[in-house]
Amino acid sequence: MTKPTGPEAVRVAGLHKSFGPLVALDGIDLAVPPGQVYGLLGPNGAGKTTLIRCLVGLLHWEQGEVEVLGRRMPDESVLAEIGYMTQAAALYGDITAEDNVRFFAAIHGTGDIDAALRFVHLEDRRRSVTATLSGGMRTRLSLACTIVHRPRLLLLDEPTVGVDPQLRAELWDGLRAMAADGATIIVSSHVMDEAERCDRLGLILDGRLLAEGSADELRTQAGTDRLEDAFLALAAQGTRADAP
Amino acid sequence: MSLRRTLAITRRLLAQFRHDHRTLALLFVAPILILGIFALLFENGTSPAALGVENLDRGGLGSRLVTRLEASELVAVEEASRPELDQSLEDGELDGFLVLPADLTERLGSGELGIELHVRGTDPGSTAAIQRAMAQAFPEALAGVLPPTGAGPPALDVEPIYRYGGAELDTLDLLGGPFIGLVVFFLVYVVTSVSFLRERTLGTLERLMASPLRRSEIVVGYMAGFTVIALVQAVEVLVFSVWLLDLYNAGNLLLVFLIEVLLALGAINLGIFLSTFARSEFQAVQFIPLVITPQILLSGLLVPVASEPEWLQLVSNVMPLTYAVDGLKAIMLEGRGLESGGLLTDLAVLAGFAVLALLAASTTLRRTVA
Numbered sequence: 347m348t349k350p351t352g353p354e355a356v357r358v359a360g361l362h363k364s365f366g367p368l369v370a371l372d373g374i375d376l377a378v379p380p381g382q383v384y385g386l387l388g389p390n391g392a393g394k395t396t397l398i399r400c401l402v403g404l405l406h407w408e409q410g411e412v413e414v415l416g417r418r419m420p421d422e423s424v425l426a427e428i429g430y431m432t433q434a435a436a437l438y439g440d441i442t443a444e445d446n447v448r449f450f451a452a453i454h455g456t457g458d459i460d461a462a463l464r465f466v467h468l469e470d471r472r473r474s475v476t477a478t479l480s481g482g483m484r485t486r487l488s489l490a491c492t493i494v495h496r497p498r499l500l501l502l503d504e505p506t507v508g509v510d511p512q513l514r515a516e517l518w519d520g521l522r523a524m525a526a527d528g529a530t531i532i533v534s535s536h537v538m539d540e541a542e543r544c545d546r547l548g549l550i551l552d553g554r555l556l557a558e559g560s561a562d563e564l565r566t567q568a569g570t571d572r573l574e575d576a577f578l579a580l581a582a583q584g585t586r587a588d589a590p
Numbered sequence: 591m592s593l594r595r596t597l598a599i600t601r602r603l604l605a606q607f608r609h610d611h612r613t614l615a616l617l618f619v620a621p622i623l624i625l626g627i628f629a630l631l632f633e634n635g636t637s638p639a640a641l642g643v644e645n646l647d648r649g650g651l652g653s654r655l656v657t658r659l660e661a662s663e664l665v666a667v668e669e670a671s672r673p674e675l676d677q678s679l680e681d682g683e684l685d686g687f688l689v690l691p692a693d694l695t696e697r698l699g700s701g702e703l704g705i706e707l708h709v710r711g712t713d714p715g716s717t718a719a720i721q722r723a724m725a726q727a728f729p730e731a732l733a734g735v736l737p738p739t740g741a742g743p744p745a746l747d748v749e750p751i752y753r754y755g756g757a758e759l760d761t762l763d764l765l766g767g768p769f770i771g772l773v774v775f776f777l778v779y780v781v782t783s784v785s786f787l788r789e790r791t792l793g794t795l796e797r798l799m800a801s802p803l804r805r806s807e808i809v810v811g812y813m814a815g816f817t818v819i820a821l822v823q824a825v826e827v828l829v830f831s832v833w834l835l836d837l838y839n840a841g842n843l844l845l846v847f848l849i850e851v852l853l854a855l856g857a858i859n860l861g862i863f864l865s866t867f868a869r870s871e872f873q874a875v876q877f878i879p880l881v882i883t884p885q886i887l888l889s890g891l892l893v894p895v896a897s898e899p900e901w902l903q904l905v906s907n908v909m910p911l912t913y914a915v916d917g918l919k920a921i922m923l924e925g926r927g928l929e930s931g932g933l934l935t936d937l938a939v940l941a942g943f944a945v946l947a948l949l950a951a952s953t954t955l956r957r958t959v960a
Contacts, residue, residue, distance in 0.1 A: 402800040422802070430800040436793030453801050491797075 354413070355380045355499055355530035356401060361410035363396055363553075370396040371407070372553040378532060378546075380498075383525045385544030386534040387577060393553040394534035395433060398501050401532070402430050415499055426454055429497035433504050435488040439477035443468055446476055447490050454495035462494035465520050467513065481508040489517065493524065500524070502533040506540060518543045538574045549580055556584035612873060620879040627887045630902055637897040639716035641665040641723070642675040642687030649695020651731060656690075658727035665723045679708060679753055682932075685716035686750070688724075698732075703746070711752035712923045713894065714764065724748065754924045755838060763838035767922035768891045770827055770846070771853055771914035776882055778820050778854045782861030783874045786812060791870065809952045813858050820854035840925030845933070846918060852940035853914045859947030866954045885911040890919075910943040 358376040362369075370393050378384045386394045399405040400412055403420035412419040415427055437446050444459060451457025463469050466486035471479060479487065485508050492500065500521075506514045522543065525531055533544065541547055542561050549557045549564070557564060557580045561573050568576035568583075607614050641659065645652040660667045670678070675687040686709035697703050707724070709717045728746040755763065789795040798808060824847055831837040839846070864881065868874040888895070888902065889911035895903055906912045917936030920926040926933050 404796060404800055422804075425800060426802040428800065430797065432793045432796055434793050436797050438794060439792075450797075450801075453798065453803050455802070 353380070353416075354378060355382070355415060356384075356532065357411075357413040358397075358401075359411045361397070361400060361407055361412065363393075363400060363405060363407040370553050371400070374410070374550075374553070374555055376548065376555065378530055380530050381525055381528050382546060383521065383531045383533065383544045385541050385547045386532065386550055387536065387541055387547055388534075388550035389536065389581075392550045394550055395503055396553075397550070398430070398503050398532065398534060401501055402428060426495070427498045429492040429495065429500045431488055431492040431500075431502045431505050433507075435481075435484040437476050437484060437488055437491065439475070441476060442473050443476055443479065443483075443487050443490075444472040446487060447494050450491040451494045454497075457494035457496070459494060462490040465493060465517075466490040467516065482510060482513070485509055486513070486517070496529075498529055500529055500531040500533075502531065504534055504536075506535075506537065511539075514540070538572075538577070541573055549577065549584075551581050551584050554584070556580055610873075613876060616876050616879065620883075624879060624883050624887070627884055627902075630899055631887060631893045638662075638664055638666040639685040639719040639723075640683060641667050641720050642678060642684045643667055643669050643690065644672050644675055644687065645669060645690045646692040647690045647694035648692055651695040651698065652690040654731040655727055658730045659723055662723040662727060664719045664726075675708075679710060682710070685710055685713065686720045703748075705746075705748050707748045707750045709750045709752060711750075711755040711759065712764065712919060714759070714761075717750060721748075721750070754840065759838055759923075762835065764923070765891065766831055766835065766837040767839075767846075767918040768889070768915040770831055771849065771911060771918050772886060772889075772891060773827060774820070774824060774850050775853050775857045775885075775911055775914070776878075777823065778816065778857040779861045779882065780875070780878065781819075782812070782816050782858045783865040783868070783877065784871050786862045787865040787868055787871055787874045790865070805955045806952045809859070809862055809948060809955060812862055813855065813948065816858045817851075817855060820858065821851065824850035824854060837922070839922045841921035842927055845921045845927065848937065849914055849917050849921070849940065852937065852944055853910065855944035856910050856940060856947055859944060859951045863947055863951040863954060866951075866956075885909045888912065889915045891915050910940055913939040913943075 354377045356376065356378040358374055361371050361374040361376075363371040372393075374393075374397060376397075386397065388394050396405065400407050401414055401419065402425065403422070406420075414421075415424050417424045438449070441449075444463065447457070447459045447462050451459055451462075460469070463472050466489050468483060468486055468490060471483065476484065476487065485506065489502070489505055492502065492505075506517060509517065518540070521531055521533075525545075533540070535541060544561070546558065546560055547564060548555050557567060559567065564580065565571065565573060565576045568579040570576045570579055643656055643659070645656055647653070656667065656669065659665055668678075668684070670687075672689065675684065675689075678684040679687060686707060689706040689708070691697070691704040691706075694703060694705070707720065709720065711717065724746060750757070789798070827850070828843060828847060832839055832843065860881070864877050865874050868877070884905075886892075888898070888906040889909060890906065891911075895906045895912060895916075898906060913936040917933055917940070920930060920933045920936070928934060
């Protein structure tokens with residue numbers, strides 16, 4: 347277990363979190379430097395969302411330390427610099443797309459609404475009532491609300507669910523551009539082509555970080571050609587190691 | 591119709607209840623609570639009307655009449671001088687008082703007795719009780735003093751003098767004012783609690799909690815937004831009741847509006863506060879039988895608070911609607927203004943409740959999701 351100090355955008359040490367008898371996070375150590383795109387991979391219920399919620403202070407944890415943008419969490423002063431996108435597109439359905447983005451800009455005190463809508467290719471639907479947008483459009487709008495205040499740290503919980511492959515590629519180009527500008531991005535996913543776009547991946551299973559590395563490193567480590575196979579192989583190894 | 595498919599619906603429904611203990615508890619607790627309050631309110635029957643008497647009669651009829659009235663279960667009699675009686679009627683300690691003239695016994699032959707009956711006029715039940723008690727007591731009192739003549743005893747024909755309102759006030763006038771308060775409180779509460787809960791169930795609250803927004807900013811922002819809606823509603827309710835329903839109003843409409851606003855602010859904050867304890871819109875709506883119904887029963891809207899059992903009055907006295915009902919009656923029926931200590935108390939309590947609910951709402955709103 348490492349002490350959380352240093353220049354990392356996110357540093358997690360020995361994080362334990364349980365919900366009653368269910369252990370959701372079982373000693374997570376994580377360090378993400380500024381400007382990195384870090385992918386949290388793992389099946390449903392692995393602990394990805396719980397980890398992200400701990401990072402923004404939405405959950406209390408029993409053990410361990412979390413440091414975000416140089417401040418020890420929970421610390422509300424850091425929230426202005428974070429963009430958090432929840433798994434379900436949490437938006438206000440009865441106002442327009444533009445009004446949703448404007449609202450999130452206002453509560454963060456800053457933001458370029460037009461740029462955010464352009465980023466997710468929704469300029470032409472800006473005046474549509476949000477409830478009338480398709481599922482994929484709502485996901486994109488949710489992303490626009492997350493990035494509108496140009497946060498230094500983006501926490502994206504499965505951000506491209508329901509978005510078609512072509513738009514997904516364009517969104518990722520946008521996210522890579524933000525990272526190039528210095529933003530740190532932590533993204534949870536179980537889509538493998540998304541994982542390929544991350545600088546570094548962490549494989550989470552049953553609340554533990556089983557393996558970490560770039561996509562290539564993970565493939566080499568598992569001795570497979572496809573990331574998906576590597577994922578399955580590493581998960582199987584992790585589970586076996588777990589057996590008494 | 592397939593029995594299997596139909597039973598599938600039934601079985602699923604019962605399974606849902608098995609996992610929603612709160613709904614189940616409510617289904618069985620709420621009726622007992624509501625019927626229990628109902629029984630407590632009405633089983634005692636109505637308490638006697640408070641009747642003051644100034645007996646100036648030099649003859650024997652006055653004191654005989656007072657004795658007979660004292661024996662009546664319909665009224666509780668208290669003898670005092672005129673200025674004291676006037677003050678007590680003003681303060682609401684008396685429902686009415688009688689002035690028996692000095693020459694009452696002498697007037698017996700003349701037909702015109704000169705008895706004055708002053709009533710508050712805001713509670714037709716007590717006025718009727720006083721009139722019934724007099725109608726019973728008078729012939730009994732006469733039996734001892736009246737010289738046996740061929741003609742029957744003189745009729746007791748006393749026209750009440752109303753302090754507030756008058757004989758023309760109907761049930762609508764008497765209940766309408768307090769009802770304005772109830773309507774505002776109920777609707778604002780329901781709309782606020784459900785829409786704040788939607789913020790939680792849709793996940794937007796989670797986003798707000800992960801933003802720099804402070805909890806107090808969320809609650810006060812909500813309060814301000816709903817206040818705009820509530821103000822429009824309050825104006826609408828007032829215009830409809832006073833101009834279209836022709837509700838009796840002896841006081842300043844701005845004060846009625848002020849009570850509506852304070853009540854709405856309290857209802858908004860209470861709605862946000864209680865929505866913290868609900869997991870679904872369904873559960874939020876379930877608070878209605880627990881939060882709203884007892885207030886309807888105990889606020890003095892149906893039965894005067896003073897005639898409730900004493901311990902139940904304590905419950906009434908912590909409910910905001912009680913003060914709204916009292917204040918609305920004082921303004922609309924009695925024409926009282928800010929010079930009235932009672933009305934100022936009502937306004938202060940309503941304002942205090944709104945602040946208390948605001949503090950409760952902002953402190954229970956947690957930043958964490960679990």
